[in-house]
Amino acid sequence: MELPYFITWSKQKAPTTLELSKNSPHAFHIVEGSTYRPHLKKIVDLSSMSYQASFGLRNKMITEAIKKQMSLFSIALPKHTFDLKKEVSLRLIEKAKRYSPQTGKLSKDYKCFYTLSGSEGIENALKMARQLTGKNIILARKKSYHGATMGALSVTGDWRNDEHLLPRQWTVRIPGPEEDPKGEGIERIILKHGSNKIAAFCLETITGGNGVYIPHPLYYKKIQSLANKYKIKIIMDEVVCAVYRTGPFFGIDHYPFLKPDFIVCAKAISGGFFPIGCVLVCNKLSKRYDDKILSCGLTHYAHPLGLSAIKATLDLTEQRSFQKHADEILMILTEFARDLSFRGFKVRHIGHLMAIEIQDKLTIESLIENGIYASIIRENLILAPHLNTPIRLLKSSLKTLNKLLSK
Structure with missing residues (x-):
């Protein structure tokens, strides 16, 4: 169905779209399935949307x-x-x-x-x-x-x-x-x-x-x-x-x-x-x-x-708890980058921002299929997770990403 609005930076005939239903703190939920039997799929956000959502998709303090x-x-x-x-x-x-x-x-x-x-x-x-x-x-x-x-x-x-x-x-x-x-x-x-x-x-x-x-x-x-x-x-x-x-x-x-x-x-x-x-x-x-x-x-x-x-x-x-948590995320990302580099991937990483050269290994569709969202621009997969992502969720998401990169 033709949309009554533009999708940015895309050809309008068949743009890649995701039908958003709701957000949870660190994931968005999209509608999948047929019109008659739709269901929601949870997608963990590893790109902070377009780098702006550094503190999650729902944040009580800010709202x-x-x-x-x-x-x-x-x-x-x-x-x-x-x-x-x-x-x-x-x-x-x-x-x-x-x-x-x-x-x-x-x-x-x-x-x-x-x-x-x-x-x-x-x-x-x-x-x-x-x-x-x-x-x-x-x-x-x-x-x-x-x-x-x-x-x-x-x-x-x-x-x-x-x-x-x-x-x-x-x-x-x-x-x-x-x-x-x-x-x-x-x-x-x-x-x-x-x-x-x-x-x-x-x-x-x-x-x-x-x-x-x-x-x-x-x-x-x-x-x-x-x-x-x-x-x-x-x-x-x-x-x-x-x-x-x-x-x-x-x-x-x-x-x-x-x-x-x-x-x-x-x-x-x-x-x-x-x-x-x-x-x-x-x-x-x-x-x-x-x-x-x-x-x-x-x-x-x-x-x-x-x-x-x-x-x-x-x-x-400026809260100490935030800074401590962000430091933990930094350590996890550093270890992830080091492991990928050891396996031969070209990785550029600083702080909570990372580019992995993936050539044709991954597509947005394959990430979404596995419950992950991250930007893919040309040959680069860009990671920029929320700075308050729960540690367990980040580790499990990176584990999924690791499996996809290993295929």
Whole structure:
């Protein structure tokens, strides 16, 4: 039967769909069987949906926080100020602050600009970078995804970029860490195109769906050095990495010497329970708007329900019990990755994010048939389980996955 709505990133004639009936905390239940004899099948989520559901598909702490906020006020003007808006902003800024590894002194502070998604976050970071530098070109990697809006898609390098009429003349590709581990070829590209035309780097801290490529520290030391030398801004896309996906709160925390001008986060900052994102803009740039109009904005800017979800997420992740459980999950994933590597699989793993090169070994259909959901993008199986998945459930799901990979 033809659907009265689109299925994203798919041919519409026969897209792969899953008929959702309900969610339990760590699995979704789909309808299978005929119209006359349907039954529900439980599917354990090992990808946190699209990386946003880091705290499960049902989370009482986050949903209760949203309900509580609804009883106070559930809509606000962008110009409204209120305590929740201030508290969440200050807490996100505290997480983002960069300190000198040598002296321990504060070297970069930030200010929050709110969006509804990671795409809008990248879009607004690009607009600000271009407006404040007066330059157009963005340096971005081929193996990347930054969002579906026109600007974000123009810096995206994967297949999703192919079908659209985009302002590609303003994007220049630089080698990724898998091609140029020390970033030695990047300066030649800057000199070729002219540093006076280049506004910013736009980079996923650690590549997500395109294969979990983990840059060596030398790669980002080169990026930071070139940014300083040629006065190029740095936009770090933390949409997948932020909120403990790779271990620390931000992916950039693996690289303490890195001082981004913009940090874009979304997805897991609300646990996926409300669409909201945030661009953290460094103070040196944000102060430029003290006497200059900020020509960026959204109707649902800093939505109070989204802010309540972020606050609950921050409260949840600061609990000792959560951190202890996340550490246990990390140990299990590390052991799983080590075992697969020993058996000859190519595995890239950091924190609670993993890519396994599977070639043609698995399909989404075979995973679903065995009660598991995980993203398969090209030759990579991407694992990003809920950070609060029960240990027994995670172990049994990985055991099932192991059997499928062994066939």
